[in-house]
Structure formats: structure tokens, C-alpha cells
Amino acid sequence: MRPFRLTLTLVAAIALVIAVAACGSSGSSSSSTAAGSSSSGTSSSSSGLSLAGLADTKQSSTQKMGGTLHVISNEGWEHLDPGASYFQIDYLVVNAVQTPLYMFTPQSKIVPVLASGPPQISSDGKTVTIHIKPNFKWSPPLNRAITSKDVAYAFQRDFNPNVQNGYAAGYYPIVGAAKAAGKPIPGISTPNNTTIVFHLTQDFGATFYQALTLPGSAPVPPEIATADDKSSPSKYDQNPTKQAFSGPYMIQSYSAGRNITLVRNPNWSHQVDGLRPAYADKIVWNAGADATVAARQTLASTDLLMADGPPAAVLKTAYESKKSQLSVSPLGTYYASLNTSVPPFNNINLRKAVIAAQNREAYLLARGGKLVGQVATHFIYPEVPGYAQAGGAAGFGQDYVSHPTGDMAVATKYMKLAGYPSGKYTGSANVLIVGSNSDPGPQEMQIVQNGLQALGFKTTIKAVPQQTMYSKFCGYVKAHINVCPTAGWIEDFPDPYAALYVPFSGKTIVPINNVNWAVLNDPKVNNALDSAAAISNPSQRLAAFAQADKAIVDDAPAIPEIWSSNALVKGTQVHGVLDVWNDDWDLSFSSTS
């Protein structure tokens, strides 16, 4: 549940000049495969650009153990405390030094890691029992076995305001957790050292299982963290070298925003872990580099992995002359929310008319040309399981999203249904459009304004910094912003729940920092999402979420703009393995050769 942040990764996605259009051609037949992650990708876009020859970013039998893996990035880390970590770059480190109960493989398959097997979910979906492996040990100097009490303490921390976890309240509806405030949670019990039982407030076990892949489920030893957790903010985050580690690596040195060095955890073993190969002996990561310089350094190197996306100019060079050092994968979605709670867009037919009148290909051009991704038609995007069930690129076929360049005839039809027989808006509302003042925000606001003015709306544009847009306007319900055209979304884990629930369920609407920007509160959508979230069977679950997606598109709460893609570059010799679900390298799977 992460709204896009104005990061260089995002800028890279925005400015992507590679044949992401090819994703569209393959997208209809594949639900969650990263188009760019295949070395044998032979698909080509209508523009004639090809994904063939891109870097092989899957695990390979030829990868070798040992050596030092070098990483470079423009952005630094935010929080390396597993309880607070909630950022793409942070996940690279945290997933290498900690061990959540479950993890996704690079190809997005959920597997038990600290847990000894899948969870036992009660028939009502409210009780989840998990057994953990008895032979996982903490790194030196702690050296003791990891127990279920360490996991329970991790969850206790997730609800401690001093730790400031960003997702626990949404994904972990544990009985009594909301009021625990850092104290033991009544809904968690540990009958023995290898068993933990979660009692949930609702039928949520199937989704809870997926969310146990987040770093917040990684154990934390109380004897080390308790004292730190009394400070605000918790000091456990301030010097990560003093943390206890459960993953294949330990943090040897750390300088915020500058560099970090990981070395092997002597108490970790691949046999016990069962997932992460941990090829490199050491990982050295320098952050804070200028994005253009870092990208050029990476392309000129043999051994560098760049953890955030290269700028457009370097990306173009990489595509044209160093394709084998380039990876492209689906990233997320952009859409323009239409506020359904206040006039004029509390009228569903007006919303449909606005969507129909929009030239959505213009958004694609604004974000870097026709190759930045593809025009979106619904809200489960190509990276997310359920995309194929939701109709792939074509979507569900509603007439108001079927014409990428807009269709005024369809728009006029819906204007008439909305009560405007002339096909033009004759009401008094002045539509307030608020968006980011960084590129391509101003262009996107102009595009949405053009579409609105073509239907006779009066409009006002307000361009503000991205952070301000989220916290003071689009995320502040009382601000009553009519259109937020520069918002985007990427999922926290590869499940349609994470792509749809928070931005579109009425149950997630909150007065401040709201991310249901359309303020959509349709019982039909809410019920469809809740029902889908309770389903454990994978195929039934995806089908149910596809229906929920259709219900959302039927409500027309937003103009689907584009499904964007993410690009990464690497040195000539290093073997970077991509976590498709995180759109970034996996340090435990990547190797020096």
C-alpha cells in the first residue's frame, strides 16, 4: 500500500524510454511475469522496439559463491529497523539481514522461511497458527535460538508509536493490537517457543498470510530492543549495526544516506533458511550518488548494481548499446482520482463522461513518450496476480475506458445521462485539480483540464510539491479536492488485495493521510473486496479480486492513466537477480558473477 513517492526510481519509471509497450503485448497472457526479467524475451512492441537481449535477472545455476557485491544508488535508506522499514530501497537490506515468517521468491512465490510451513488458518479465517523452525539462530553476540516470543515482540513493536510502522494497522488486524501501543498484544499467544497464534478481528487469514512477508513479521529480540523502543523515535533504528540479525547477512557498518556494509552472519545457514542462497561474502553499498553519474558508472563497470533507476538519457544509451546490462519490469499504476464524495463528481455519469473524454495516451506522452508503459484500462496492473483474470490490457470493456485517445460521443452520452442534455456541463461547480509541481505533474494537470474543459467544466489548477499534494490536499479529505491527476500506486506484496483495497475500499477512508483519494465508499465494492480478501484458494481469490476490480471500474472513481514500468542497470559481470514483487535487486540472490 504505497503511494508513489517522488523518487528517482519513479523518475526513471516516468522517463522510461524502453519498449515497455511490449509488456502490453504479453500482458494479456501473463498475470505477474515481469516482461523485462526474461533473457529470452522476444516480444516486441508495435513501435518496433524489442525486449530481446535484456539482462538475465533470474537466478541461474551458473552463479558463484564468494566475492564482494558492490551496489550504488542515488537514494539512501530510510529505516532499517524491520518494524519501521517501508521503502523499496530499505527492503533490499532488511530482507538480506532479517528473516520474516514468509518471503516471496524473486518470481513472487510465497514460501516459509522462518516459519516451518504454511500457516494453519481456521475455517472462520480468524485464527492463524504458525510454527517456526527451531534451529534459526540470532547473529553474534546474541547467538541464541530465535523463538516465537521474538516474533510476538516484533508484532508488539509494529504497534508501538515509537517504532512508527506504516502498514501494521492495515494488514495486521490482530485482536487488541490497535490499543496495545507497544505493550503485549492480547490477540497473540505463544504456547511454546516454536508456535505463535494470531487471533484476528475479522475473516482475514488468507490476506494476513500474504502480509506476513513484510519485514514487520521478522523477529526482534526483546532483550536488545526493549530499552531502545522506549525512546521516540525508537533508537533501534538509529544504529542498525547494533541490531540482532536473523538473515544471511549482518550490518557491519552504516552511515545514514551514505554507505552500508553487510557481511555474512556466521549463525545463518542456507539449509535452515531454505530460500536465500546468499552468494556474496560481502555487500558494499554507496548511496547518495548523482543519478546520472551513478548510472554511467554502473554501465561502465563490471561489478556494480544500481539500486535505483537511471535517468532517461542514460537509459536510452543502455537500451541502444548496453542492452544486456538493462532490466525492465512492470512497476505500478497512475490514475487521476475523481472525488466521488462531493459535487460535481458525486454523479457517476459525470465521472464516466470525464473518463471517456480524456486522451489517456497524452498521459503516456507526458511521462516520457509512447514507450513508458501502456495506457491503463483498470486497476490491477500487469505486475499483480489477477491481471489476466481482470482482462489483461483490454480490461472489462466498459465503453468509457475503451478509447485511449478519448471519445466525445461516449462522453456526450454520459453527460446526457448525468442530466446535461446539451452534452456540456452547465452547473456552477469549479473543478479544483491539485497535482505535483514536478514533471510531469503540470502536464498531467493540463491534460485533465483539457478533457474537463471540452465538457464545459470550469477548472482551477493548483500545483504543489508531491509531499504537500498527498498530506495537505489529496490525502486530506476535508480539502475536497475534485481531481488528483498525479497520484500513483504500487503494491506492498504481489497480491491484488495490496493493489486495490486501500485505494478503493470505503473502509480505509481516514480524515488525514487518506489514500482513497477518490473517497469511494460503495458497499458493492467494499463487499467485493472483503469477500475476495477472505478467500484462500489462489485461483478463486484472483477471480474474486478481478470482479472487485470490475466493480471499481464500473464506479468510475478515477481516470486510469498508465501502467508504468521500472528499469534497472548493472555492470557487465555481476549477476543481478530481480525481485519482481519489489521491482529491485535481491541482494541475497545476486552474485558477483
Next chain:
Amino acid sequence: MGRYIIRRLLWVIVLLIVVSAVTFLIFYELPSADPAVIRAGKSPNPQLIAQIRHTLGLDKPVYVQYWRYMKQVVFHFDFGYSYQNSQPVRQEIFSRLPATISLTVGAVIVWLAIGLPIGIISAIKRRSFLDRLTMSGALLAISAPVYWLGLVGLYLFANDIGVVKVFDGAGTYTGLTANPSQWFGSLLLPWLVLAASFAAFYARLLRSNLIEVMSEDYIRTARAKGLSERRVIGKHAVRSAITPIVTVLGLDIGTLLGGAILTETVFNIPGIGRLAYEGIINADLPVIQGTVLFGAFFIVIANLVVDITYAFLDPRVRYS
């Protein structure tokens, strides 16, 4: 002189209070991100935001918040914690200060070593080919943005991505105490890049000042007394012409110690400028406040030093 310095130091305190208050007001009163939301991390629930608002005192009036902040700064030298990564701001600033000092001091030496001789020679050899050549070069250097110059420098001369591999590239900065030779090597290109426009500006400034001074009566008198041209220029003309340079130098040093943002960014030098830049793009109030206060501190101190230096350079200036 002593009373003057004490009076100026008191003004330093007043200025810093004003700067801190203005920064504080700008952040809180103009549209910006909500500090509690940023501090709470991504997608926090309203209860968490409310708790953080209370913990940080954001539910108090602005003047109370400001008073609390200043109390922490003055009595505990505590600038708070970064909203972005929870690191203590004081620690962040002090850990980055050596890199910024290294970059500034080295660049100052380079630009003075290049700019002053060129300015003097151009003034003496006015309208000569050498004068035209150096002033044209100076114009070019002033016109080149440091960010662009840094990138061009790296693409041409860095030993990793450069065409001619001469200098250490970006991201190679090492502390002076850790490895002096690597420290020197990693800063050579940044020094040259940062110094280029300053050297050009100083050369032009000194040239014009010197040309003006050389037409003064006392210079004619000095020559009439039979002093050598070297002595006339060195002892009388330059000493007078350089006074405005000292003023500008003081301000420039103060500004750079507050952070050479672009140079530090291009060359990935972990200095205060880079920290300030990250603070700004992340709306990280404690970091912005801390770096602005440090920048202001350096500028007012540099001004003070300049004023005191005047007294030694110019016999007409005496403070009471």
C-alpha cells in the same frame, strides 16, 4: 576592538534566532507537508499520526513549538531527529562537516591561487593578448554552471567513466584521517570544478579594482618617489584593491561551509549541502532547520572575520 567583537557576537546570536524563527514559520505557515504525517512514515493510521503530533508537540501553538525547539538547541545542542531516517540531526551534521570543510578549504586555496595572479597580471597587462585570453576564459568559467561543469569534468577526466582517465571519479571521497592520499585524490577534481567560477570571478574583480587603484594619486606618488613597479603594485596597489575581495571571500567561504550542494551532489561527497538537499526534497524539518542554522552561523562568523580583517588590511579602518 574587543568591545566591537563582543557586540558583533551578540548580533550573531540575534541573527541566528531570527533565521531559525523565519525557517520555522516558513515550514509551518506556508503550504508544506504535515510534519506528523511525514514523521509517521508511509500510510500510518490516524491514531498514530495523532500520537506523533502530540509527542512532537505539534498540537501546541507555533510559538510554544518554537520555544521548545530553541530550548533544546540552546541548552542541549540538540537539533532533534530526522523525520526521514530517525538519525539525530546534530550527529548527521557533525559527521558531514569534515567533508564540507575539506571541499571548501581546498577550493578556496585553488581559486585564490589561480584567480589572484590572473587578476593582477590582467590588470598590469591590460588590453594585451594575455589579458584578453584570461578574461575570455574567466567569462566562460563564470558562465558554466557548476553542476554542468562537474558532469563534464567527470565524463572527460574521471578514471571510471572519463574519456581521459586522470582523476578519481564520483563517490570516491575518503576522510582525511582515514587515507590522506585518497582524500586528496578524490577531492582534486571537485576542487577544480568548484574553484573554476570563483577563480574567474575573483580574477575579474581584482583586475577591475586594481585598474582603478592604479590610477589613484598615491600610486603616482609612489612611482614618483622612485619605488620599483613590483613594490608599487605589491605593497600599495594590491593591498588596497584586495579589500573588496576579502569581503566577498568571507561570504563565499561562509556560504560554502553551509554546503556546496551541487558540487557535493555531482561528486557524491557526503557533506552538509547534500544533507540539506535531502532534507528539502523530503520536507524533513529538523534537517532543514539544522543545516540552515549551521549555514547562517558560518556566514555571520565569516562576516565577522572579514570585518576584523579589514582593520589589518586597511589602516583607515579602526573599530571602537
